[in-house]
Amino acid sequence: MSQTPTRSDFDRYMTPNYSPQQVIPVRGEGSRLWDQQGREFIDFAGGIAVNSLGHCHPVLVNALKAQADKLWHLSNVYTNEPALKLARALVERTFADKVFMCSSGGEANEAALKLARRWAVEHHGEHKDKIISFSHSFHGRTFFTVSVGGQPKYSQGFGPVPGGILHATYNDLDSVRALVGDDTCAIMVEPMQGEGGIVPATQEFLQGLRELCDRHQALLIFDEVQTGVGRCGHLYAYQHYGVTPDILTSAKSLGGGFPVGAMLTRDAIADSLAVGTHGSTYGGNALASAVALAAIEHIDTPEVLEGVKKRHELFREHLETINRKHGVFQEIRGMGLLIGAQMAPQYAGQAKDILPLAIDEGLMALIAGPNVLRMAPSLVIPEADIEEGMARLERAIATLVAKA
Numbered sequence: 001m002s003q004t005p006t007r008s009d010f011d012r013y014m015t016p017n018y019s020p021q022q023v024i025p026v027r028g029e030g031s032r033l034w035d036q037q038g039r040e041f042i043d044f045a046g047g048i049a050v051n052s053l054g055h056c057h058p059v060l061v062n063a064l065k066a067q068a069d070k071l072w073h074l075s076n077v078y079t080n081e082p083a084l085k086l087a088r089a090l091v092e093r094t095f096a097d098k099v100f101m102c103s104s105g106g107e108a109n110e111a112a113l114k115l116a117r118r119w120a121v122e123h124h125g126e127h128k129d130k131i132i133s134f135s136h137s138f139h140g141r142t143f144f145t146v147s148v149g150g151q152p153k154y155s156q157g158f159g160p161v162p163g164g165i166l167h168a169t170y171n172d173l174d175s176v177r178a179l180v181g182d183d184t185c186a187i188m189v190e191p192m193q194g195e196g197g198i199v200p201a202t203q204e205f206l207q208g209l210r211e212l213c214d215r216h217q218a219l220l221i222f223d224e225v226q227t228g229v230g231r232c233g234h235l236y237a238y239q240h241y242g243v244t245p246d247i248l249t250s251a252k253s254l255g256g257g258f259p260v261g262a263m264l265t266r267d268a269i270a271d272s273l274a275v276g277t278h279g280s281t282y283g284g285n286a287l288a289s290a291v292a293l294a295a296i297e298h299i300d301t302p303e304v305l306e307g308v309k310k311r312h313e314l315f316r317e318h319l320e321t322i323n324r325k326h327g328v329f330q331e332i333r334g335m336g337l338l339i340g341a342q343m344a345p346q347y348a349g350q351a352k353d354i355l356p357l358a359i360d361e362g363l364m365a366l367i368a369g370p371n372v373l374r375m376a377p378s379l380v381i382p383e384a385d386i387e388e389g390m391a392r393l394e395r396a397i398a399t400l401v402a403k404a
């Protein structure tokens, strides 16, 4: 007889690299979740910017169910209709000519970095191998991507780190100018740093990176794993800035909760991924592609994208109202529905303390580093859920303030 799992089973059976909250949600609908005891929660976390249409959105459920009865998986020895449709949908909506499919953001970035190195070797020679990225950036957990990422704690303690990686300061073009040269193969950047604290790039910064890449024949890689697929109010954040990368990576919201990732690029660069150079067993999986296609077609509409901008304003207004009463935040920032509230100096390091207090009030939220409370809800979260979620957040913050 199988027993109902409990939170202590996590400690007993799962590797200790996470420390999940005590509640175990068992069901979700829209922006609400229910745990094993039937307690209801409002979801401002969105599976860390993944559940782009909330939980069990009928458009995604129907796409999954329809594909589940037809075909799940073939490997890359064969292609399949959903993968071809998804690739076409991405190409038609972006700067890209070609798509490499995979199952996560880290995998998409790994592909981007390998492609950049390969392209540079083929077109310019072995010397052009330097990759510039930024401190506090996050690009995934494969060994290459943690090394390119700007948080050394994630790459230390695993033996020798891959070479040829340099870190500049985000939003500081001079720090990039000091590192860039003709040996630069690529610059990898998030248009808005997510894990690093919800820090949007300035217009001049991204434009400057584009110019430096052009001058030094280096590739500009935008990691849009967190910012992409409607999250910032455009299909991709590069469209907001009007700065076009050479390679773009996408995941998270792309699958709306189904694991899928994609790397997009132009023909002249894609050519360096000749047969056999790279691959992924699950890349272009038929179920994943069918769900991602449904997500993208639903999200890339004026109704949803304008709705994201409108909801951004609502989130901001509520957070400012909370702050006028309690004075816990120093700054509220972000784009679309990726929003960060930086803690005021007297609450430094306490963003994480809000999470269990919010759970007690029936709200799921996130942090981005020790000082930033982060929200990445469904792109179609109902206004009533925003109101109610903010009322719960205010109670959690009142408790934090009372404890201080």
Ligand SMILES: Cc1ncc(COP(=O)(O)O)c(C=O)c1O
Residues within 6 Å of the ligand: 103, 104, 105, 106, 107, 109, 138, 139, 140, 141, 190, 194, 195, 223, 224, 225, 226, 227, 251, 252
């Ligand atoms: C900007 C960015 N890149 C890459 C990743 C890694 O994605 P995944 O966890 O799907 O490998 C993340 C995850 O948080 C991210 O925010």
